[in-house]
Amino acid sequence: MMRTRPLKVALLGCGVVGSEVTRIMTTHADDLAARIGAPVELAGIAVRRPDRVRAGVPAELITTDATALVKRGDIDVVIEVIGGIEPARTLITTAFEHGASVVSANKALVAADGAALHAAAEANGADLYYEAAVAGAIPLVRPLRESLAGDKVNRVLGIVNGTTNFILDKMDSTGAGYSEALDEATALGYAEADPTADVEGFDAAAKAAILAGIAFHTRVTIDDVHREGLTEVTAADIASAKRMGCTVKLLAICERAADGASVTARVHPAMIPLTHPLASVREAYNAVFVESDAAGQLMFYGPGAGGAPTASAVLGDLVAVCRNKLAGATGPGESAYTRLPVSPMGEVVTRYHISLDVADKPGVLAQVATIFAEHGVSIDTVRQQGKDGEASLVVVTHRAADAALSSTVGALRELDTVRGVASIMRVEGE
Template identity: 85%
Template sequence: MMRTLKVALLGCGVVGSEVARIMTTHAADLEARIGAPVELAGVAVRRAGRPRPGVPEHLITTDAEGLVARDDIDVVIEVVGGIEPARSLILSAFEGGKSVVSANKALLAVEGAALHAAAAKAGADLYYEAAVAGAIPLIRPLRESLAGDKVNRVLGIVNGTTNFILDKMDTTGAGYSEALEEATALGYAEADPTADVEGFDAAAKAAILAGIAFHTRVVAADVFREGITEVTAADIASAKAMGCVVKLLAICERSKDENGEESVTARVHPAMIPLSHPLASVRGAYNAVFVEADAAGQLMFYGPGAGGAPTASAVLGDLVAVCRNKVAGATGPGESAYAQLTVNPMDDVVTRYHVSLDVADKAGVLAQVATVFAEHGVSIDTVRQQGRDGDASLVVVTHRATDAALSATVAELRTHDHVRGVASIMRVEGE
């Protein structure tokens, strides 16, 4: 008989409590799948005394450092979140030769290289399927199933809160504030929704995905980030008129310059995508990620991207993998950053744009605006103009151009006498 593998759980909130419940109620199944008994040996929390149904009271402790340092602990599950004390606790676990399962996207997007290095030095595992897209199996397929392929692009909806808000704006005609209020009431949005609506959450996930997909170290600071707070009902209506829908997308892609040198970009921003694209049909708080690879072609991963039970499912999947490695006396795949590709700035990204301008309703204004676009090398695809009481709304959809060229165009338009304002700028993707 194999000895019992003991697990320390750091955090007992929505996800942690589900992990504890499943470990307790499915203990026999976990043992059969792992090949050894697995036991929850302690649960570290910030404040004791709160009711935690299904979690034995004798396992609760506020001494997370002491729990991690115990000699009998084999695996540490970290679902605390944030940078500290999670970082210090994980490093302490590695120093003790313990493997780690984490759901901490913010930490991995900033300190992933250091954590992988510490795991490798200790001969331990670092698994984090739950850090991106909840229950959707995504990290493991990228890291293992597609390890022999070349991934060129990862395009996805990786934040359920923003997808719910944009979906409500699209299907009901609600404004941003109204849709956010409903998301908060239903529990999809936090009391402080900044991390979601400003794109920080999605940017951290994009950094993790880009790093794995392109075998290159990518951190959160490398990811261009733009949230959904400026998306208006007019933007949603314009998208509909184009046969599109607005989604907050995480886009990681590989490209080549004129010399054949490869580089990568990672970005998060709202974009219009055609209704024919598979991501356009992703509704509510669901997530979906579209992967394009040389040999495998186009793959799509879809499912619930957040919530206690779905995220706990991903955590337990990692736990089984890590414990199997312990039983076999081996470790799983670590960091793969051999490619060391350059991470390009947003200025170099090439895409199409939807630009909405408020202009004076006078003869010749359209020609003047078109000239500004042409002077900066931005080709216009379509123009739609609607006049109203001496003013007009001018909607320009461009052909593909660099972000730098579009930014220079808009900067000049803002100084133009007949341009009253730039109402919105949105990228057009997925065509």
């Protein structure tokens, strides 16, 4: 049954992921051929720095002309592991125009421009697969897009950035502050020299956009995602979470509104109960909870980054795309038929943990409670601590709209007796 003419693959980018893809395609060529039904051949590898030594990467395949490679005309599949918007976008579009299908690990590009890329794939009868763009090796895109295709997903709640989970886990387990934990993450290679994309939540926001779009069969771009990083999380926040039986995680949360008419997508630090399965996700691991009507609660857990795990996801897609090529078919494309609008953050309904520095005198709690009531935010618990004329109030609310909470906090800041709002953190997973 095996076809003998090989399928030709062009690889764009040969860094940590690309090198692993090359290694596995070389060492496991027989397995890949058996699983696809035809041999696959690496026909060219486009890189920016051809002089860099790449162990195990055939030198004769290296080229600096990525455009010429995707235009060759005999390429069946292009694997894009360059990252970033350009030149990746133009190269992928060119690949489609020349008859190739594309496997990409590029979360930024898919989150920014997924609809246009899917349209280009469809117009050319090609596939666009990107399992590796979300949570590394963890199968998420395929389960959401295919396994749950007969179900109604209501919520996706996940830890999708390993760097920030490593930092928060260190802060939680050692009592370290943010800077100290970031330094350790950098020293161990979990954080990049410029950690902005991770710690400011851009990376997680891109993944949230992709997950929300697939889960709710609509279009969500990174611009639709409310984003807060973890740079302002303090050791005091973590300690406060512990007192509540919680821990702090940077979460990506995609939800269908209660009335089903809109969706929300957001990334921010949040307290979750220690009893929640996501609370025990340690170090740089990722995990994603999916809640749906029929399946109930599912969780997917594994390494969210790294060369080999990301290559595993890329090669799983490569096998699928090659099988589709041989069958003369394409896999599932974009499914965005619901066209559900993305609501702004103010409409998100959740719970809040607010720490206030207040004057230590009678009547302060009554004043604060009045402000909450006036803005329609119901208080669940209050903890009061005071000494030497200084005091703190920790308020945990019932569920309320984010806009109502913001107004409440604005009004609290106006009170003479409130000296400062030490922190506001959402409480999730209950």
